[in-house]
Amino acid sequence: ELKGTLDALNEDELTDLVVLTWIGRGDYTVDDWDEAKEEARGSASKTTGDYLLGTPLLGDYLEDGFSALGYSCEDVEAEHL
Numbered sequence: 001e002l003k004g005t006l007d008a009l010n011e012d013e014l015t016d017l018v019v020l021t022w023i024g025r026g027d028y029t030v031d032d033w034d035e036a037k038e039e040a041r042g043s044a045s046k047t048t049g050d051y052l053l054g055t056p057l058l059g060d061y062l063e064d065g066f067s068a069l070g071y072s073c074e075d076v077e078a079e080h081l
Contacts, residue, residue, distance in 0.1 A: 006049035014048045015040045020065030021055060030068050 006014065018040040022028045028036040052058060063073050 003049065003053060006052060009049070011044055011048075014052070015044055017052060017062070018044075018048065020069075021052065021058060021061045022065075023068050024061030024064030024066075025057075 006017075009017070015037060019028070019033060019036045022036050022040070023030060023033075055061065066073055
């Protein structure tokens with residue numbers, strides 16, 4: 001299911017998820033968003049979804065990335081219901 005969802009995202013959406021992952025992992029801070037996005041764009045490919053799926057603790061990193069931006073996963077989930 002997750003693979004199908006990732007495959008349906010456009011390049012910009014996948015890039016944002018990579019940046020959120022990196023922020024959640026501590027590689028970048030929210031203040032580094034633009035720099036991280038440029039880095040993610042430079043490494044984006046057809047396998048970006050596979051990269052995300054292969055990231056251990058992806059869910060935790062995304063949750064931490066959302067939290068760093070001032071959101072909770074519950075907030076994001078509620079917006080999409």
